[in-house]
Structure formats: C-alpha cells, structure tokens
Amino acid sequence: MARLSHELxxxxFEEERPAQVTLAEILLLAKERIFGFLLVILSLPSALPVPAPGYSIPFGILIFxxxxxxxxxAKIPWLPQRMINHPMKLETVQKFLKAGIPWLRRIEAIARPRFTYICTTLPGRVTIGSAIALMAISMMIPIPGTNxxxxxxxxxxxFGLLEDDGAISLGGLVLCLMGAILSVSIIIAVMWGGSSILDLIKVWLGR
Incomplete structure (x- = not known):
C-alpha cells in the first residue's frame, strides 16, 4: 500500500487536475484507510503554521x-454530501500540501504497525474518537489559539489510526490533552479577564 504522502x-502535483477539487475526489485515495485518512486530511490545514481562514469550523464539524x-x-464513515462535494480551489489545497507533505514524510519514516489494539479494538477507538471529538469542538471555537x-x-x-501505529496515536492523545488544557485556559482568560489556567497554577504554586 502506497504511503499517504506519495498518494497526495x-x-x-504529478497528474492533471481541474482548477477546483472536492473532498469526494480525495476520498478515492483512501481505500480501506478511510477513517484515519479523512481525519488526517481534514485536520491538516488547521494543524499547520499556515493561515487557514474559514477552514477550522467546517472541517471541525466534519471531524466531530x-x-x-x-x-x-461504524465501519464506513458518513458525511453530508453537500460538504464533501463542496468545491475547493486546487491552488489552495496545493499550498497546504506543500507545507504538510514534508511533515507527513517525517512521521511516515517512523510509523509501523505496533500496539495495534489501540487503533483496532473498540475500547481503543472509543478513546481515540472521544479525544478527537473534544478537539473538534475546540477547533470550532472562534477564538484565536484554540485551533x-x-x-x-x-x-x-x-495518523496513528491510519498506519495502525498505537504508539503514534498515544503521542497524539498527549497532544490532545495539551490542546484541551490550552483551549480551556484561553476560554477562561477571555471570560474572566486574563486569568488563564496557567496563571492560576502559577499563583497556586507561589502560595
């Protein structure tokens, strides 16, 4: 099976494409890896240090x-036809992929099937799904820093789910925990005038 970076x-970049593409077309690359593939593709624009205005909320909804x-x-994912058939500019997709493919290749270099029960058993997928659902909600919050x-x-x-690599998925879950702490901290700062969780921890440690 070809690596995702090679497929993308x-x-x-190597085949002729129209000026606009849809998510439905991209799904043709997924084959049996469809859940992990979709989640990787949908999270990529917001995960990169590249401005992605207008993508976090709709992609966050799909990720959720x-x-x-x-x-x-579920074995086969369902997504609203209107959203997966919505056209995207090829130029925009290529911009994100130029920034994202090098990162994909770095992770692919260390990815291999291990601790597969984390990605393949129901308890593991429930844990992964729950963490991703919470992160998707955070992505949909229109506050800078929560995406x-x-x-x-x-x-x-x-990506760990895509490659049946439980070790990578565990690392991702740690990032999800850090993301949850950061998002809650930012929300607290916005609602209560600048006292984030990190500020409260510093005060508590100083006592």
Whole structure:
C-alpha cells in the first residue's frame, strides 16, 4: 500500500487536475484507510503554521461527525454530501500540501504497525474518537489559539489510526490533552479577564 504522502504528491502535483477539487475526489485515495485518512486530511490545514481562514469550523464539524462514528463503532464513515462535494480551489489545497507533505514524510519514516489494539479494538477507538471529538469542538471555537494545537492532536492521533501505529496515536492523545488544557485556559482568560489556567497554577504554586 502506497504511503499517504506519495498518494497526495502524485494526485495533486504529478497528474492533471481541474482548477477546483472536492473532498469526494480525495476520498478515492483512501481505500480501506478511510477513517484515519479523512481525519488526517481534514485536520491538516488547521494543524499547520499556515493561515487557514474559514477552514477550522467546517472541517471541525466534519471531524466531530467522524469522531462520533468512531465512538459508535461504524465501519464506513458518513458525511453530508453537500460538504464533501463542496468545491475547493486546487491552488489552495496545493499550498497546504506543500507545507504538510514534508511533515507527513517525517512521521511516515517512523510509523509501523505496533500496539495495534489501540487503533483496532473498540475500547481503543472509543478513546481515540472521544479525544478527537473534544478537539473538534475546540477547533470550532472562534477564538484565536484554540485551533492549532487541538488540530495537531487530531492529526497525529489520526495518523496513528491510519498506519495502525498505537504508539503514534498515544503521542497524539498527549497532544490532545495539551490542546484541551490550552483551549480551556484561553476560554477562561477571555471570560474572566486574563486569568488563564496557567496563571492560576502559577499563583497556586507561589502560595
């Protein structure tokens, strides 16, 4: 089975494509890896240090829907046809992939099937789905700082799911935990005038 980075490189840079593409077309690359593939693709724009205005909320909604389906044990994902058939500019997709493919290749270099029960058993997929669902909610919050780290957690966790690599998924779950702490901290800072969780911890430690 070809690596995801090779598939994306071939599909978007080596073959002729129309000026607009849809998520439905990209799904043709997924084959049996569809859950992990979809989650990696949808989280990539927000996980990169590249401005992605307008993508975090709709992609966060799709990620949440996929996470819920992981939790309930679905084998084949369902997504709204209107969203997966919505056209995206090829130029925009290529911009994200140019930044993202090198990172994909770095992770692929160390990825291999291990601790597969984390990615293949129902308890493992429920845990992964629950963490991803929470990160998707964070991605949908229109507050700066609540998108990137949660999206990185989804990206890494999902890449482990894609490659049946439980070790990578565990690392992604750690990122999800960090993303949750950061997002809650930012929300507290916005709601209560600048006292984030980190500020409260510093005060507590100083006593």
């Amino acid at each position: 490189q071939r599909y978007f 829907l996929l996470a819920v389906q992981l939790i309930i044990g 990137t780290l949660p999206a990185m957690g989804v990206f890494v966790t999902s």
